[in-house]
Amino acid sequence: MGRLSLSTPCRWHSVYPAFTMKTSAACLLLCGLIAALTFAQVPAPAAKPVVLHAAHILDVAAGKVLSPGEVLITGNKITEAGTHVTHPDGAQVIDLGDTTLMPGLIDVHTHLFLHPGAEDLQTVEESVPQRTLEAAAAAKADVMAGFTAERDMGTEGVHCADVAIRNAINDGDIPGPRMRVSCNAIDILGGHEDAIGFNPEQNVLSNADIANNEDELIEVMRAQRKGGADFAKIYETGPDHLRDGVFSTSFQYTEEQLAAAVAEAHRAGTFVGVHCTGEPGALYAATAGVETIDHAYSLSPETMKLMHEKQIFAVPTFTISEYFADHPIRGVGSNARRELAYHADQFKRQMAAGVPFAVGSDVGPFPHGTQAREYELMVQFGMSPADVLRSGLINGAKVLHWSEQIGQLKPGFYADVIAVPGDPLKDIGVLKSPSFVMKNGEVLRKN
Numbered sequence: 001m002g003r004l005s006l007s008t009p010c011r012w013h014s015v016y017p018a019f020t021m022k023t024s025a026a027c028l029l030l031c032g033l034i035a036a037l038t039f040a041q042v043p044a045p046a047a048k049p050v051v052l053h054a055a056h057i058l059d060v061a062a063g064k065v066l067s068p069g070e071v072l073i074t075g076n077k078i079t080e081a082g083t084h085v086t087h088p089d090g091a092q093v094i095d096l097g098d099t100t101l102m103p104g105l106i107d108v109h110t111h112l113f114l115h116p117g118a119e120d121l122q123t124v125e126e127s128v129p130q131r132t133l134e135a136a137a138a139a140k141a142d143v144m145a146g147f148t149a150e151r152d153m154g155t156e157g158v159h160c161a162d163v164a165i166r167n168a169i170n171d172g173d174i175p176g177p178r179m180r181v182s183c184n185a186i187d188i189l190g191g192h193e194d195a196i197g198f199n200p201e202q203n204v205l206s207n208a209d210i211a212n213n214e215d216e217l218i219e220v221m222r223a224q225r226k227g228g229a230d231f232a233k234i235y236e237t238g239p240d241h242l243r244d245g246v247f248s249t250s251f252q253y254t255e256e257q258l259a260a261a262v263a264e265a266h267r268a269g270t271f272v273g274v275h276c277t278g279e280p281g282a283l284y285a286a287t288a289g290v291e292t293i294d295h296a297y298s299l300s301p302e303t304m305k306l307m308h309e310k311q312i313f314a315v316p317t318f319t320i321s322e323y324f325a326d327h328p329i330r331g332v333g334s335n336a337r338r339e340l341a342y343h344a345d346q347f348k349r350q351m352a353a354g355v356p357f358a359v360g361s362d363v364g365p366f367p368h369g370t371q372a373r374e375y376e377l378m379v380q381f382g383m384s385p386a387d388v389l390r391s392g393l394i395n396g397a398k399v400l401h402w403s404e405q406i407g408q409l410k411p412g413f414y415a416d417v418i419a420v421p422g423d424p425l426k427d428i429g430v431l432k433s434p435s436f437v438m439k440n441g442e443v444l445r446k447n
Helices: 008-015 021-039 119-125 128-144 161-170 214-226 255-267 281-288 301-310 318-326 333-352 373-380 385-399 428-432
Strands: 050-054 056-059 064-066 069-074 077-082 092-095 100-103 105-110 147-152 178-181 232-235 237-243 246-251 272-276 292-295 313-315 417-420 436-439 442-446
Touching (some): 050 417, 105 385, 128 436, 147 385, 214 255, 255 281, 281 292, 281 301, 373 428, 385 428
Parallel strands (some): 105 147, 147 178, 272 292
Antiparallel strands (some): 050 069, 100 417, 417 436, 436 442
16 A cells, blocks of 8 residues: 555545545644644643742852842743843742742752661562652652752662653652662772671672772663663761770772772763762762762861862761751761861861762652752851852752753852741751742742
């Protein structure tokens, strides 16, 4: 049979003369219907512009709160932002009253697949489907708390299920932040998350993907990238010890091995973040050129100098230590409290050395949606609110490789906007109570 074109039905009467005029008329009607369905589809009307109005607006880069505050949004992008913006005809105006407009919050160290309780037992007792459903709920809790972008630092044994969560969020199937995901973290045999403490004869699965040398590191990274990972998380240190004020931790990969991992990531246009609490692993990581050193309890002067020169971000994760100190599991509370005090002191030294910071909470072992506490603790331990906000939003966007898309209220950036009940430069704690959340131009929460 020949190819059927839109004109084919109306040629039947000339090919078969016995067709009557009635048949020809029917053919013409059919042609008209096909043409109408094919060519006359009316595009959906463009969404109305939206103007957000509030008493104040935060200029993150300048570290200033301006009054009043307005943001003009067209589709999913910011068109204007400042004290006054254009009000197009027909625009929807949302008056948010005595609040401060600011960019959606960013957390660069999350664990959607964890929840409070014994972390190691979750991965043994809970199925992958159960943990994935819980991760979807965690993503919703985070975005409703104002966190519109996150970096998830390992699924803790669920391999690349985080890719499914990220994709479902991107497709609009579930609410959640913009995500960068890593699949499992990468670890050595017997390393930080390798089911330590269980009977080896039970062959309890590791929470991480195992790589013991340079070749295996690259192979695992390529497999994770095939599974959809945006970057690689590598465990570089552990276990940790704090005795008589002296912190120590074992390294897991050599400088050369980490350099090979960084080179592989850069080859593919991605990056490496490391779980790294101290030396010499931190120096190996900084020399290799990783993107972030997460936890960073103790850094040598040489490491801090390198991090300043290379703009490698430290991610303190104070909140997880505070939570474990207040909610001890198997007697770790006193150790966590000592480590938190030690880390707070080291944090001041790191700031003085010019180490750049991003904000990451390690949420998961403590309840999702409560991680704005990390912003509070960084202020409590010596950083100004303006610098904490720049670290969280501008530096956080850099860590996520979205520095020209999120983290500030600027024309052309995504419309990720929250409103908080007060001035975050005077009381950073207002970040814990957003009254309005918009992500990608969609209102998710309005109290």
